[in-house]
Amino acid sequence: MDEYYEANKRRWNELVAIHAKSEEYDLEGFLAGKTSLHQVELDALGIVSGKSLLHLQCHFGLDTISWSRLGAKATGVDFSEKAIEFARELAQRVGADTRFICSNIYDLPKVHQSEYDIVFTSFGVLCWLADIKSWGQIIAHYLKPGGTFFIADSHPFFWIFDIDHPSELKIKYSYWYSDEPLSYDADGTYVDTDIKLTNTRGYEWAHTVSDVLNALIQAGLLITEVKEFPNLPWKPVQFAERNQDGEWHIEGDLLPLCWSVKATKPLTS
Ligand SMILES: C[S@@+](CC[C@H](N)C(=O)[O-])C[C@H]1O[C@@H](n2cnc3c(N)ncnc32)[C@H](O)[C@@H]1O
Numbered sequence: 001m002d003e004y005y006e007a008n009k010r011r012w013n014e015l016v017a018i019h020a021k022s023e024e025y026d027l028e029g030f031l032a033g034k035t036s037l038h039q040v041e042l043d044a045l046g047i048v049s050g051k052s053l054l055h056l057q058c059h060f061g062l063d064t065i066s067w068s069r070l071g072a073k074a075t076g077v078d079f080s081e082k083a084i085e086f087a088r089e090l091a092q093r094v095g096a097d098t099r100f101i102c103s104n105i106y107d108l109p110k111v112h113q114s115e116y117d118i119v120f121t122s123f124g125v126l127c128w129l130a131d132i133k134s135w136g137q138i139i140a141h142y143l144k145p146g147g148t149f150f151i152a153d154s155h156p157f158f159w160i161f162d163i164d165h166p167s168e169l170k171i172k173y174s175y176w177y178s179d180e181p182l183s184y185d186a187d188g189t190y191v192d193t194d195i196k197l198t199n200t201r202g203y204e205w206a207h208t209v210s211d212v213l214n215a216l217i218q219a220g221l222l223i224t225e226v227k228e229f230p231n232l233p234w235k236p237v238q239f240a241e242r243n244q245d246g247e248w249h250i251e252g253d254l255l256p257l258c259w260s261v262k263a264t265k266p267l268t269s
Helices: 002-020 027-031 040-047 062-068 081-094 105-111 130-141 156-160 209-218
Strands: 052-056 072-077 097-101 115-124 143-152 182-185 199-206 222-229 258-264
Touching: 002 081, 002 199, 027 081, 040 115, 040 143, 040 222, 040 258, 052 062, 052 130, 052 258, 062 072, 062 081, 062 115, 072 081, 081 097, 081 115, 105 130, 115 130, 130 143, 130 209, 143 156, 143 182, 209 258
Parallel strands: 052 072, 052 115, 072 097, 115 143
Antiparallel strands: 143 258, 182 199, 222 258
16 A cells, blocks of 8 residues: 555655646735635635634645635645645745644544544545545544534546546546556646656545445544535536636536535534
8 A cells, every 4th residue: 555655645746846836726826815715615614713624635735724814723734745845835935824744644643633623625635545434534533523524526426537538528437446546657737737747657546425425424423414516626627618606517517526525523422
């Protein structure tokens, strides 16, 4: 397993500088005070002021710092050293009191002891995790009784399609989880860039809707809301179109592109 995570980490370390320069991450806008959070996330968590918030897989921290700017006591976690280094630099630059921890999320309980009002994670997170059951337990471990968990991510069903196809949806991948990861060599990323990655090897795992919900249920959480959306904040395929809200969708809106889950840790378990 370590070999897979190490390869992914090398890729993510290299991606930090590329993403930071991209139009999609809009660092200039962020430094000028713009939030990097999407409406679906803001709506789901509402007023966060004064609440402690743990952000899993925070990349270089734009969303974590955005939660801090809204008054949350936010802590971001990511296994990429370059991401955490840059996140800390950004927090200092904008004067945000945001804490960052460099750790594989599975190792976090070995290096960090605390409890949070909110555990948050979003967009582009689950596919990097081999063990979805342990992921659920990590979330439950860090939530205070009565605390809230929220995830928004691309819809698991959407990942059966060949996203590089220029004009249509063709099934390419299995919907189902396999211990053996999907391995690939790709010198590109999801932002628009001419830079070619040198760390091309990546490993991903598919997690079905029921796998994710059951991981949370089996960890003792109570699921309070599940939503599905025909649009995503980022362009999922070349032929997607922008809607009035600036999000991306596919003509006809026949498929779920995004989903979100909200859960709570019961006061007594
Ligand atoms: C697509 S980003 C998600 C963050 C956010 N939505 C964004 O776009 O900035 C995925 C992040 O997950 C991190 N990551 C992947 N596997 C991880 C693991 N096992 N433990 C901690 N972080 C991990 C990567 O380093 C990367 O920063």
